Amino acid sequence: MGLKNFFLKKSLWVFHFAGASCNNCDIEILDILTPRYDVERFGVQLVGSPRHADVILVSGSINQRDKPRLLEVYNQTSKPVFVVAFGACGCTGGVFAEGNTFAGPVDQIVPVDAYIPGCPPKPEAMISGLSKLMQTIS
Amino acid sequence: MEQQSYIENIQQQLPEGATGSQVVRKNRYVIDIRTESLLQMASHLYHNLRFRFIIASAFESKQGFEILYHFSDDEAGSIISLHVIMPHDKPEVDSLANMFSGANWIEREMREILGITFRNHPEPEKLLSEGNWAEGVYPYRKNYKS
Amino acid sequence: MANQKIIPVGPYHPLQEEPELFKLYCEGETVRDIKWETGYNHRGIEKLSESKTFEQVFFLVERICGICSTSHPFAFANCMEEIAQVEPPDRAKYIRSIVGELERLHSHYLWLGLAGHFLGYNTVWMWAWKYREPILDLFEIISGNRNSYAMFKIGGVRRDVTGDQIALARKTMSDLKKKNDLLTGAVMDDPVIHARTKGVGVLTREDVMDYAAVGPTARASGWDIDVRRDDPYAAYDMVEWKVITAPEGDVFAKAQVRLLENYESIKIIEQCLDGLEKEPEGDTEVKVREIPEGIGTGRAEAPRGEVFHFVKTDGSNSPVRHKIRAPSYVNIATFRKSCVGQTISDATISLAAVDPCYCCTERMAFAYDWHTGRKIYDGNQLVELSKQKTQQIIKNNA
Ligand code: SF4
Numbered sequence: 001m002g003l004k005n006f007f008l009k010k011s012l013w014v015f016h017f018a019g020a021s022c023n024n025c026d027i028e029i030l031d032i033l034t035p036r037y038d039v040e041r042f043g044v045q046l047v048g049s050p051r052h053a054d055v056i057l058v059s060g061s062i063n064q065r066d067k068p069r070l071l072e073v074y075n076q077t078s079k080p081v082f083v084v085a086f087g088a089c090g091c092t093g094g095v096f097a098e099g100n101t102f103a104g105p106v107d108q109i110v111p112v113d114a115y116i117p118g119c120p121p122k123p124e125a126m127i128s129g130l131s132k133l134m135q136t137i138s
Numbered sequence: 139m140e141q142q143s144y145i146e147n148i149q150q151q152l153p154e155g156a157t158g159s160q161v162v163r164k165n166r167y168v169i170d171i172r173t174e175s176l177l178q179m180a181s182h183l184y185h186n187l188r189f190r191f192i193i194a195s196a197f198e199s200k201q202g203f204e205i206l207y208h209f210s211d212d213e214a215g216s217i218i219s220l221h222v223i224m225p226h227d228k229p230e231v232d233s234l235a236n237m238f239s240g241a242n243w244i245e246r247e248m249r250e251i252l253g254i255t256f257r258n259h260p261e262p263e264k265l266l267s268e269g270n271w272a273e274g275v276y277p278y279r280k281n282y283k284s
Numbered sequence: 285m286a287n288q289k290i291i292p293v294g295p296y297h298p299l300q301e302e303p304e305l306f307k308l309y310c311e312g313e314t315v316r317d318i319k320w321e322t323g324y325n326h327r328g329i330e331k332l333s334e335s336k337t338f339e340q341v342f343f344l345v346e347r348i349c350g351i352c353s354t355s356h357p358f359a360f361a362n363c364m365e366e367i368a369q370v371e372p373p374d375r376a377k378y379i380r381s382i383v384g385e386l387e388r389l390h391s392h393y394l395w396l397g398l399a400g401h402f403l404g405y406n407t408v409w410m411w412a413w414k415y416r417e418p419i420l421d422l423f424e425i426i427s428g429n430r431n432s433y434a435m436f437k438i439g440g441v442r443r444d445v446t447g448d449q450i451a452l453a454r455k456t457m458s459d460l461k462k463k464n465d466l467l468t469g470a471v472m473d474d475p476v477i478h479a480r481t482k483g484v485g486v487l488t489r490e491d492v493m494d495y496a497a498v499g500p501t502a503r504a505s506g507w508d509i510d511v512r513r514d515d516p517y518a519a520y521d522m523v524e525w526k527v528i529t530a531p532e533g534d535v536f537a538k539a540q541v542r543l544l545e546n547y548e549s550i551k552i553i554e555q556c557l558d559g560l561e562k563e564p565e566g567d568t569e570v571k572v573r574e575i576p577e578g579i580g581t582g583r584a585e586a587p588r589g590e591v592f593h594f595v596k597t598d599g600s601n602s603p604v605r606h607k608i609r610a611p612s613y614v615n616i617a618t619f620r621k622s623c624v625g626q627t628i629s630d631a632t633i634s635l636a637a638v639d640p641c642y643c644c645t646e647r648m649a650f651a652y653d654w655h656t657g658r659k660i661y662d663g664n665q666l667v668e669l670s671k672q673k674t675q676q677i678i679k680n681n682a
Contacts, residue, residue: 020327024350024431027394034397034413061327064271095347098335099328100277120350120431163366165515166581190509191496193614195594195607206594208581215515217581240496240614277331 009137011043015053017073021060024120025087032123050076059086061093063101074110085112088119165216173222177232183209191240196248198280203229203254233259251278315623315631333606346432354387355586357436359593362517363582364438367597368572375563376440378556381519383435385549390419391587392542402633403480415463422456440569450557457550468543481535485622485634495618498611499589504541505533511585523555535633586611
């Protein structure tokens with residue numbers, strides 16, 4: 001493991017991109033920052049700008065209007081960046097996959113490194129997903 | 139009986155323009171009105187009776203485009219809906235957004251999803267469709283193919 | 285106009301069903317106008333609903349908004365029961381009210397936490413969200429999921445609440461009461477919170493009427509409306525409770541209304557649990573075979589205000605038209621009134637006061653210099669501004 005990866009593993013900074021979501025995923029993401037789950041102890045932190053991010057967490061289905069913006073956010077991040085599709089919507093489109101504005105699940109727009117299924121995924125599932133992601137860094 | 143008199147009472151106070159009314163069930167009323175008299179009627183419900191505007195529901199049916207403007211009488215706990223029908227070829231009605239701002243968004247939304255024109259709308263910009271579907275495509279119309 | 289700068293807030297900022305891009309037109313520190321763009325979160329739910337059966341629609345409307353994931357099925361159930369002319373059994377009514385009120389509790393805590401966060405008072409955030417967890421645990425035990433509960437169906441509920449669960453619910457409620465006392469004390473007596481929220485983002489009664497705003501936003505402006513009382517459904521007319529109002533219309537009044545509503549919710553839940561014990565177990569639904577042709581309107585009081593559903597049926601097993609009006613749809617529009625004339629640092633809390641899910645402003649809000657297109661603030665800095673103001677006030681008070 002190089003020095004860069006060593007540090008990366010200890011401090012995954014996450015940018016949260018909410019597409020056309022139902023909010024549940026979003027509040028669960030915030031929830032893991034609060035006292036019961038507290039992911040900051042693993043060095044995971046939500047950041048306000050994609051330029052600081054190591055991970056983009058995409059929750060919600062992506063509609064036509066979000067699609068170019070997701071691409072833009074992806075291009076703005078410094079590489080390497082990990083993309084995590086969060087929730088049933090992020091993985092497949094969930095209940096909204098048949099909607100008239102649906103633009104395809106996340107993995108058809110940007111490359112995805114990890115999927116966290118569930119509607120919404122429990123905070124435990126999310127911690128497990130992120131820790132698996134950390135294990136892939138070596 | 140009581141229900142009947144409640145709606146008749148409102149209908150009588152309403153100026154000319156109502157063509158009929160019906161009690162859908164307890165505390166739910168629909169008043170059919172002519173398209174031209176919408177402004178007058180809505181103003182009566184909103185200004186004189188102080189009913190709260192809830193929302194408008196628009197849909198396409200055999201008769202044309204129909205809109206139900208739902209108003210809530212919070213004291214009686216009832217919903218009064220003003221019902222207008224517009225012809226298929228020329229769906230046009232006056233905008234209520236100048237009377238109360240609550241109608242602003244929903245009218246823009248109805249224009250985008252069904253292509254109904256609202257005359258004198260104060261802010262006729264797009265609300266939802268920008269980037270999602272093209273101008274002139276109305277996804278909630280019957281002939282829409284996805 | 286020349287000196288106006290535009291500060292976009294959003295768009296990745298899922299305000300309930302309507303994530304939007306707010307553009308604050310600012311002159312120096314002062315917000316002069318506000319415009320919004322929506323459509324980022326448009327999923328075509330009303331259209332999707334037309335292709336689903338009535339049973340499936342419940343799961344769909346639940347996913348309109350994760351925080352109000354009971355209110356939408358609630359309103360839809362009310363609406364369908366109106367069309368089918370059925371009345372759920374009392375046990376189902378109690379269970380519905382319990383779920384509805386638990387949701388109000390968790391939603392109000394959520395709001396309080398976020399409002400605290402935006403004032404730079406992260407202790408309130410952590411507290412409120414910590415106390416919210418037992419409610420979610422209770423949900424998980426009752427319904428099997430922390431957030432989308434899938435408890436409702438036409439004519440009743442899907443799951444019964446029995447023995448142990450009742451005991452646990454009682455215990456959670458009595459614990460929660462103490463915590464609510466603590467939080468109410470922390471918020472109501474704090475001079476800094478007073479200084480930051482009193483007289484900020486004021487909405488008058490007339491504004492509320494004009495924008496047709498509902499829920500705590502309306503009640504905090506002295507407008508006494510609550511669908512639970514005005515047009516009773518479920519068990520709300522079988523229990524004792526009162527509607528909380530406040531006349532001031534500012535951010536503080538909104539916080540006050542929500543905090544006091546928590547006590548009412550706890551009261552309602554406790555009475556419903558009593559009621560539940562009297563009803564025979566397992567009597568949770570009436571069978572509905574067929575939905576006749578007709579139109580129906582259903583309402584329910586969500587944590588943020590009245591949810592309204594309109595359904596037109598034609599005798600088949602899916603809706604012909606399904607119109608949904610979520611409370612934020614009308615409440616968000618009031619920003620134009622409450623934010624104009626405020627400073628930018630107060631605008632954040634005024635926007636948050638309405639309780640759009642504000643969690644995401646910090647992600648993609650940038651301020652651009654209108655002429656050069658140079659970025660001046662991002663979302664964190666906006667929050668930072670708000671925090672600095674709080675610090676300043678603390679210093680002045682000391
Ligand atoms: S996966 Fe489920 S909870 Fe998450 S945004 Fe989609 S519908 Fe909502």
